[in-house]
Amino acid sequence: MAFQNYKPWLGLTGSEWVGLDNFRYLFEREDSLQVIWNTLIIAVFKLMFNLGVPFVFSILLNELRKMVFKRFVQTLVYLPHFLSWVILGGILIDILSTDGGIVNRALGVVGIEPIFFLGNGDWFRFTVVVSDIWKEFGFGTVVFLAALANINPTLYEAAEVDGASRFKQTLHITIPSIIPIAIVVGTLALGNVLNAGFDQIFNLYNSLVYEKGDIIDTFVYRTAILNGEMGFGTAVGLFKSVISMILILISYRLAYKWANYRIF
């Protein structure tokens, strides 16, 4: 289908073969290039922050010594991960609205003009990245916290005897101990460079921000399913799938090489 000028009423056998035309079209159409660029930029920001924020957060969380309080914080920060983007999208649209949404009301208190979070292209990207971090950072700490719990306590005791401050201990013991796991997580995330989050964007975007907020997956949905450009939609989807698969295979290989990680 990706190589056809597909017409549903002609079917797979009846439609005209057009070779690589759909793919050429993909790189000639201005909107599809913009979509690829949007996808990359949103995804890369998400990857960076979704690695960095949990990393720092888990170290800080680990410093809490009251177990009850630690549990309490964990319980709250993990929660958004389990709610779907439909629920969160509904909540975000409500609290971010310029018409008296709670966020703009809070900004108004400190004298900031209402911001059109979901209606302005640049702010939309910002909102997408921040809300994704908000949803996922808590769950991202699970892996790091497990690694932190596995650090041999005698290391800290030795450092203590040698008179190292807590900050020095963090710098020279804690961080080096969880760097390897961070590398594994980061490498495995590489496969998502073309996944900017369909669920999230689909539930937050609107025609005002198509230019800067449209990503490959939403673009495919609209061109193929809503506009009926089946052949072209398939080509874009296939393009994405192939690149993603290559990236995933590379990242698995790298994770295996650097950290001896295997999925099964």
Added chain:
Amino acid sequence: MYHKTLSYRIFNVFNICLMLIIALLCIIPLVHVLAVSFSSKAAADGNLVGLWPIDFTLESYKKTMNNPIFLHSIWVSIKRTVIGTGLTLVLAFLAAYPLSKENSAFKGRNIYSWLFVFTMIFSGGLVPFYMVIQKIGLMDSFWVLVLPGAVNVYLTILLLNFFRGVPKELEEAALIDGAGHFRVMFSIYLPVSLPAIATLALFSMVTQWNSWFDGLLYLNNAKDYPLATFLQTVIIQRDMSSMSISPKEMELISTKTVKSAQIFIGALPILVVYPFLQKYFASGLVVGSVKE
């Protein structure tokens, strides 16, 4: 001891405050929605509601519960969650057992494993998938919500890795005593892995309950929608054209308080199973899968 130095104490106070603020930021939006859902329509429309209901009323929940489409969508969601989870677990269990064996015991294990993993890392894309569903006649059927995702490769791999951690001696002893593989599978691996399976069940339930896109894509009649899809249509798209309902009814489900009530009801089952989920995932299974 570093705990007693002044600079560490300052850091500690600062850290506790920071953690508290971040943790509250994670929950405040949900509290706000809850507050709106219990407030009167006037207060909600006037944007007066913060984190506590104003003019407490159950009106919006009554309206929501009187909407037959909403109630039916809950029923569809429950059905898909129960059937989907059951099917996923059975299939994951049956697939994980042979795949967890060594190459010598199960020839071609790697090939089979890659067949599973391949589906996880490569997909033909949205359109071909859509066409397949159309061609095999699953469009507009309840089963389209359950069957395409019945084999969950990710959960299968988690279970597979768990099986690998089960001591080999158990199985060997049983095999020597004359048990077959089915016997080993059901009498040894099943009871041993029950906690793991319970965890997978919870994760699978959350996934099923939250799925909305399949309903939107493959079901044309809004009366068949599961709750997540229903919410997506009503709250996000604000599109009620596919539901063939009167303007009066439309007003009924689109006011701010009712929307909030619907959102909260949609999140409620997750909030209910959440404590159980947390107990399990922290303790190992998910973490175990990502360990070096």
